[in-house]
Amino acid sequence: MPILNTKNLAITLIKNLIILNLLASPVLAADSFYISNIRVIATDDRAIITWNTSEPTDSLVEYEEDETFDASSDVYLYESSYGASESTYHEITLYNLSDDTRYHFRVSSANDDYELYSYDQIFTTQRDLTAAEIENLSAVYVTGTTATIQWETSKPSTSVIEYGTGPSYGRSVTNSTLKTVHDLTVTNLTVGTDYYYRVRSTDADGNTTASDGYTFRTAYTNSAEISELQISELQPVSPNDPDVSDDSAVISYRTNKLADCVVYYGRTTSYGSSKQCPAPRDFYHEVNLTNLYSATKYYFRISSKDVFSRTVSQEGSFITVGWDQDQDFEPDDSDDDDSDNYDYPFFSAADLTLYSSFNSGFDADSAKGSRTAVVTSGQLTATGALSGKSASLTDNDAGLTYSSPNNVSNRQGTISFWFKPSWPGNDNKSHILLDLSTGSNTQSNNKYFTVLKDNNNYLAFVLENANDQDFQKAKYNASGISAGSWYHVAVTWNYATGRSELYFQGAKVSADSPSGNPITFNPDIYIGSASSVYSASGRNDGQAVFDEIGIYDGVLSANQIRFLADKNNISGWNSGSGSNGSSGSGSSGSGSGTVYGSSTLDYTQPTGLYKSDTSPRIYAVYANRQKHYIASPEVFESYGYSWSDIQTVSASKLASYPDANLVKLPDKTAVYFIYTRKMIRKYIPSADVFNSYPQNEWANIITISEKDLEFYPETVIVKDIDRPTVYLIENNVIYGYSSWEKFLDAGYGEGDIAIINNAHLKTFILGSPIN
Numbered sequence: 045m046p047i048l049n050t051k052n053l054a055i056t057l058i059k060n061l062i063i064l065n066l067l068a069s070p071v072l073a074a075d076s077f078y079i080s081n082i083r084v085i086a087t088d089d090r091a092i093i094t095w096n097t098s099e100p101t102d103s104l105v106e107y108e109e110d111e112t113f114d115a116s117s118d119v120y121l122y123e124s125s126y127g128a129s130e131s132t133y134h135e136i137t138l139y140n141l142s143d144d145t146r147y148h149f150r151v152s153s154a155n156d157d158y159e160l161y162s163y164d165q166i167f168t169t170q171r172d173l174t175a176a177e178i179e180n181l182s183a184v185y186v187t188g189t190t191a192t193i194q195w196e197t198s199k200p201s202t203s204v205i206e207y208g209t210g211p212s213y214g215r216s217v218t219n220s221t222l223k224t225v226h227d228l229t230v231t232n233l234t235v236g237t238d239y240y241y242r243v244r245s246t247d248a249d250g251n252t253t254a255s256d257g258y259t260f261r262t263a264y265t266n267s268a269e270i271s272e273l274q275i276s277e278l279q280p281v282s283p284n285d286p287d288v289s290d291d292s293a294v295i296s297y298r299t300n301k302l303a304d305c306v307v308y309y310g311r312t313t314s315y316g317s318s319k320q321c322p323a324p325r326d327f328y329h330e331v332n333l334t335n336l337y338s339a340t341k342y343y344f345r346i347s348s349k350d351v352f353s354r355t356v357s358q359e360g361s362f363i364t365v366g367w368d369q370d371q372d373f374e375p376d377d378s379d380d381d382d383s384d385n386y387d388y389p390f391f392s393a394a395d396l397t398l399y400s401s402f403n404s405g406f407d408a409d410s411a412k413g414s415r416t417a418v419v420t421s422g423q424l425t426a427t428g429a430l431s432g433k434s435a436s437l438t439d440n441d442a443g444l445t446y447s448s449p450n451n452v453s454n455r456q457g458t459i460s461f462w463f464k465p466s467w468p469g470n471d472n473k474s475h476i477l478l479d480l481s482t483g484s485n486t487q488s489n490n491k492y493f494t495v496l497k498d499n500n501n502y503l504a505f506v507l508e509n510a511n512d513q514d515f516q517k518a519k520y521n522a523s524g525i526s527a528g529s530w531y532h533v534a535v536t537w538n539y540a541t542g543r544s545e546l547y548f549q550g551a552k553v554s555a556d557s558p559s560g561n562p563i564t565f566n567p568d569i570y571i572g573s574a575s576s577v578y579s580a581s582g583r584n585d586g587q588a589v590f591d592e593i594g595i596y597d598g599v600l601s602a603n604q605i606r607f608l609a610d611k612n613n614i615s616g617w618n619s620g621s622g623s624n625g626s627s628g629s630g631s632s633g634s635g636s637g638t639v640y641g642s643s644t645l646d647y648t649q650p651t652g653l654y655k656s657d658t659s660p661r662i663y664a665v666y667a668n669r670q671k672h673y674i675a676s677p678e679v680f681e682s683y684g685y686s687w688s689d690i691q692t693v694s695a696s697k698l699a700s701y702p703d704a705n706l707v708k709l710p711d712k713t714a715v716y717f718i719y720t721r722k723m724i725r726k727y728i729p730s731a732d733v734f735n736s737y738p739q740n741e742w743a744n745i746i747t748i749s750e751k752d753l754e755f756y757p758e759t760v761i762v763k764d765i766d767r768p769t770v771y772l773i774e775n776n777v778i779y780g781y782s783s784w785e786k787f788l789d790a791g792y793g794e795g796d797i798a799i800i801n802n803a804h805l806k807t808f809i810l811g812s813p814i815n
Contacts, residue, residue, distance in 0.1 A: 076098060077097070077160055078097070079095055080095065080097075081094070081096045082094070082095040084165070086167045086168065087170055088144070088170045088171065088172040088173075088174070089139070089142075089143060089172070090138055090140070090141055090169075091137070091138045091141060093105050093151065094133070094134060094135045095134050095151050095162070096133055096134070097132050097134065099132065099158070101132075101134075101155045101158070102126055102127055102154055102155070103126065103127030103134035103136055103152075103153060104123060104136070104152045104154075105124040105138060105150070105151050105152075106120035106122065106152070107120055107122055107123070107124070107147050107148065108121040108122060108148055109142070109145055110166075113148045120148065120150065120660075121660070121677070122677070124136045124137075124138055125720070125722070125723045130794070131793075135793070136151075139755060140678060140754070141169050143169050143170065144168075144171040147169070148165070150162045150163065150165060151165070172247075172249045172251070173251060174251060175245075175247065175251035175252055175253035176198045176201045176245055176247050177253065178195055178245060178254075178255050180194070180196045181194075181258070182195070185301070185351065186260050186262055187266065187268035187269060188233075188263040188265055188267070188269060189231065189269060190229055190269075191207075192228070192230075192325070192351055193205050193226075193227075193228055193241065193243060194225075194227045194228075194325075195245075195255070197223075197226065197245045200224055200248065201222060201223070201224075201245035201247045201253075202218070202222060202245055202246045203218065203219040203221070203226040203228055203243070204216055204218045204243060204245070205228050205230060205242075206241060206242050206243070208239065208240055209237065209238070209239060209240070210240060211240050213240060217229075217230055222247070225323040226243070226245065229351045233262050234262065235263060235264055236261070236263070236264040238259055238261050239260055240257055240259050241260065242254055242257045269352055271300075271301075273348065273350045273354045274299065275358050276297065276300070277297055278296075278297040278358060279295070279297065280293065280295075280362045281360070285362065288362050288363075289364065289365050290336075291334065291337070292336055293333045293336065293362055294330060294331070295307050295331045295333065295344060295360075296328070296329060297358075298328050299329065301350045301351070302327060302351055303326075303327075303349055304321065304349055305320065305321040305329035305331070306321070306347050306348075307319050307320075307321075307345070308345045308347070309345075310342065311337075311340060311610075313343050315345065316610070325351075329346070329348065332711060334710065335649075340363065340364050342362055343359070344359070345357055345358070346358050346359075346360070396596055397412040397451050397452060397597045398411045398412070398413070398451040398452070398569075398594070398595040399411070399594050400417070400435075401592060402432070402590075402591060403432030405417075406419050406422075406424070406444055408446060408451075411451055412450045413447055413448070414449075414450075414451070415446075416446070416447070417444050417446055418445045418568075419443075420441060420442060420445075421437070421441050421443070422435055422436055422438075422439070422442040422443070422444060423435075425589070430591045430592060430611060434462075434464075434589050434590060435571070435589065435590045437572035437573075437586055437587070437590060438466045439587070440584055441585065442586075442587070443570060443572040443585055444571050444573075445569060445571065445573075446571075447567065448566060448567055448569045451569065451595060452480065452569060453597045454563060454564065455539050455540070456536075456539065456597070456598060457536070457537060457595065457596055457597050457599070458535070458536045458594075458596040458598065458599055459478060459594070460533075460534040460592075460593070460594045460595075460608050461534075462530055462532050463530070463531060463533065463586070463588045463589065463590050464528065464529060464530045464531070464590075464591075465497070465525060465529075465586075465587065466527055466588060466589075467497075467527055467588075468526060469501055469522035469524060469526070473499055474496060474497070474584055475497045475584050475585070475586055476496045476570070476572070476574040476586055477495045477571075477572065477588065478494070478495040478570065478571055478572075479496075479566070479569075479570040479574045480493040480494075480569055481494055481566060481575050482563065482564060482565070482575070491563040492506045492507065492508040492563075493506070493507055493565060495533060495535055497522050498519075501521065502521060502522055503519060503553075504517050504519040504546075505518040505519070505535045505544060505546040505556075507537060507544050507558050507563075508563060517556065518544055518555055519546065519554055520548050530591075531548070531549060532608065533547065533548060534546075534547040534605045534609070536599045537599075539561070539562045542557045543555065543558075543599075544557070544558050547602075549609055550606040550608075550609030550610065551606070552605075555689060557688070569595075571586070571593065572588060572590060573585045573586065602649070647710060647747050647748060648666055648746040648747045650665055651667050652664075653665075653674075653690045653691065654671070654690070654692075655693075656692070656694065656699075657694055657695060659695070662680065665701055668704075668743065668744055670702055670703065670744060670746070672707075672746060673703075674752075675723075675752065675755035679752045679755065682749055682752070683749065703720050704746050705717050705719075705720075705744075706740065706741075706745040706746065707725075707746055707747070707748050707752075707753065708746075709748070709750055710747050715728045715745060717798075718756045719756075722795045722797075723755065723756055724756055724759045724798060725756035725757070725759065726758070726759050726762070726798040727758060728740075728804075729804075729807050733803055733804050736803035737804075759773075759796065759797075760772060760774070760796075761773070761796040761797050762778065762800050762805070763800070764799075765799050765800065765802075766802060770787050771805075771808075772814065773808065777808065777809045777811040778808040779812065779814050780810075781814045782815045
């Protein structure tokens with residue numbers, strides 16, 4: 045298990061929470077209840093820990109790497125799954141450990157009456173001395189002057205091809221990137237010639253493995269080198285394509301030569317998102333686009349490059365399921381047409397209190413309070429506007445204000461806007477974008493609520509509490525901001541949950557924890573200028589163009605903010621008008637993203653990350669009200685989650701969310717049922733078997749990462765729910781144990797058993813009993 049890159053603050057925060065929980069829950073044990081015979085068998089990536097107790101109890105192991113462990117606190121950062129509570133013998137396996145690493149751990153055992161922890165224990169994992177295995181090696185594409193060699197390794201390793209016209213090779217091509225799928229092309233070969241080759245791969249620990257030697261013969265002509273790269277069999281091409289659903293679509297095609305592939309897609313012909321086909325290069329190409337809006341027309345362009353660097357592309361479109369035959373799906377850039385409102389998220393959880401598009405003036409299009417704008421200096425311009433017109437406040441004395449009463453809540457809310465700066469992000473000057481502060485830095489009672497680019501070149505959300513304690517700052521490196529380009533910013537705050545967040549270009553880039561009581565806002569909302577002199581080293585006004593300013597009296601979800609940051613959504617997303625306009629309606633999305641357009645969006649996005657007030661275990665909770673256990677910090681960070689996003693809730697609240705037992709990988713159709721407590725999984729072989737379990741619902745399947753799925757080894761032990769026989773699975777054949785004793789003698793236990801129904805059991809071939 046790799047050490048956390050951002051571990052200092054995160055570990056301190058989590059440990060403090062755990063310490064508080066331990067202080068609130070004293071451990072009780074009877075004098076006659078004791079733990080004994082703690083043993084550890086450690087390999088390079090796992091450790092089997094066993095112990096005995098004087099009475100039947102459950103089992104738990106808490107552990108942490110020596111580098112971060114604080115012996116004075118006696119608190120451990122990670123814990124295993126719980127074991128069965130009916131035994132005096134206990135065995136827990138810790139998976140995905142780092143090799144050659146010293147670990148601290150303690151075991152605990154509890155039943156209905158007693159709970160007891162061991163003293164701190166130590167083990168060290170072995171150094172990984174095993175080289176990666178080379179598999180599926182092949183010269184997949186040989187032309188007159190090139191040969192493309194592909195292979196796989198059992199763990200990330202480098203790629204080397206040795207080749208030559210004799211068995212001593214003599215030449216090589218190398219890629220030092222650690223990967224499990226290897227794909228290299230040898231060039232400048234001679235036509236009609238026999239070549240010898242072998243491959244080598246070296247892992248991160250320096251272990252090297254080499255393949256046997258093989259040969260290939262180049263083609264007798266260079267026809268492949270001079271022929272055009274072509275695309276064929278493009279899908280989808282018509283309505284009702286089975287690979288298009290309400291929120292996803294599979295784009296597939298073939299090329300006549302080995303090539304890579306990338307798909308650009310979006311709701312206009314400018315696309316805006318892209319996704320590459322999985323490695324290695326191939327003749328058949330397939331990309332699964334996920335997190336799409338329903339009832340929506342999407343445009344795409346496929347592009348491939350062959351081994352000779354020739355490229356080819358082709359355009360297409362499709363409509364996701366749920367569309368109305370009479371609906372016009374062409375992009376609508378008009379300012380007064382709400383025909384596209386059908387696919388916009390529903391903002392019922394956070395009503396729009398003020399909205400300014402600037403298409404017909406500075407006054408707000410809709411507001412719960414005053415709509416009137418007071419302009420210090422500035423003009424409306426349609427040049428380079430996002431939609432219609434925008435507010436140009438580029439002079440240093442330019443700004444506009446709206447009255448804040450009823451238009452913004454100091455307890456919780458969201459502010460979303462677009463800006464186009466006249467300055468670069470690395471100008472080392474402070475630029476105030478939005479301000480609701482109540483005083484200057486010369487006053488003793490100053491209270492700050494400001495969105496700005498500060499003089500240290502950070503985009504920042506500054507929020508001081510009402511008790512004059514140091515203000516909180518959620519910030520993001522703004523050095524990459526360019527003058528004359530549009531950027532989306534959103535901030536959220538909620539004093540009830542102690543959360544403030546900063547979003548940039550639709551992605552959450554920073555978060556903080558405001559404390560104390562909410563501040564009293566300035567009577568006016570300042571756009572592009574300041575209500576107080578925040579920067580002691582020289583303050584500049586916004587000097588930017590602003591558009592599509594929206595204020596909400598609740599916290600929008602990350603998916604809703606991502607939606608607002610999509611330029612394709614600007615026209616028509618607000619259906620409110622008059623003095624009391626409200627938000628638009630449509631189908632809703634859920635969940636939170638990390639980086640807009642990144643591959644982590646292929647996973648089901650959680651609505652929250654929770655831990656209970658009695659355990660350090662962390663769960664992702666989804667829109668369907670299910671929770672999924674995050675098995676390790678490595679898995680946590682692979683999803684792009686932030687440690688500061690974890691919320692502590694009561695154990696009873698966390699227990700009210702059922703486990704998300706049905707999972708799949710983003711690029712596979714296979715569905716698994718996972719047993720969270722047993723940390724095992726069972727494969728569901730067909731839709732009929734899936735439907736034979738009354739509790740299974742297709743809508744409850746969540747998409748997780750392969751790293752996450754690996755924490756649940758596939759079970760080899762099953763039992764029919766209606767029969768006592770326990771079976772061993774080998775190559776789809778099941779062998780029944782003749783007795784429970786035979787099962788235990790084989791080294792298995794209750795925690796290894798996956799309960800299945802008879803319909804599922806019948807998918808296996810019945811073998812002879814195990815006597």
